[in-house]
């Protein structure tokens with residue numbers, strides 16, 4: 029199982045992650061990325077997850093294996 033974590037201290041709201049995971053990523057009222065708990069777990073490390081990690085300029089978008 030893979031879980032998305034967004035480091036809220038480093039997220040700058042570029043929204044690059046949103047372009048790879050439009051069904052998963054949401055934004056809070058201040059414009060920073062967040063992922064609802066119900067959408068944070070994924071059975072596989074998909075290309076979209078890899079791209080979101082690779083393209084986050086702040087390294088705030090992370091996926092950890094559980």
Ligand code: SF4
Pocket residue numbers: 034038039040041042043044045046060061083084085086087088089
């Ligand atoms: S790409 Fe990274 S810094 Fe930008 S909104 Fe997504 S998690 Fe935040």
